[in-house]
Amino acid sequence: MTTPETSRSAQREIKAPAERVWDLLATPDEHHRFDGSDMVGESLTPGKLTRVGDVFTMEMLYVSPEVTDRYRTDNHVTVLDAPRCVEWAVAPAGKELLGWTWRYELEPLGPSLTLVTLTNDWSGTPERVMRRFGVPLVSEAQLAVSLELLAAAVESF
Known part of the structure; x- marks a missing residue:
């Protein structure tokens, strides 16, 4: 049996x-520059992330052969340990x-x-939500x- x-x-x-x-990761205005999925758009929340509990809103775009959908997400900061780790949980x-998170860990x-x-990580995502959104x-x-784009963005930031 596999996990x-x-x-x-x-x-x-x-x-x-x-x-x-x-500095780049803590600035939602820059996130579209290092998105390898082509889904992340502009931030609607100016400034830098400063604490756990911050919420930043992003314009998003989902494209598949069947549908093109523009929407917004609220991203709730769950970990903010400068300059080591930032994580956020996603909601429409x-x-x-929705039960999934994005996490960046930095090791000098x-x-x-x-x-x-x-x-x-989508370990907290209910099965019905996974089916609805096609998770992962x-x-x-x-x-x-995304990491290649982050490297390029850091060089020009």
Whole structure:
């Protein structure tokens, strides 16, 4: 018997100090620059994340052969440990949490090298929500692309 998959992760070394990577991750206005799924749009919440409990709203776009859907998400910060880890739980704007999270963990490997781990975890997502939204929505390859884009964005930030 196999254990069902409940999360996906990707890792990448980024040639920048953890604080510089953190500055980008803690700024929702920049998140569209490092989205490997092509779903994340503009932030409707200006400024930086400052504490657990912050909520930032994002414009989103879902495209499949059957449907194109524009919507908004409220992202509830559940972990904020600068410059080591940020995590948020996702909800449709104004609605209840869906049960999945996005997490970035930063491990300094030197003064200008950081190991970044990106994890999408849906272990708290009810089966009915998984079916409705097609969870998991993002592949490991898309997570890896997100980290490639993050590396490029950090260099120009």
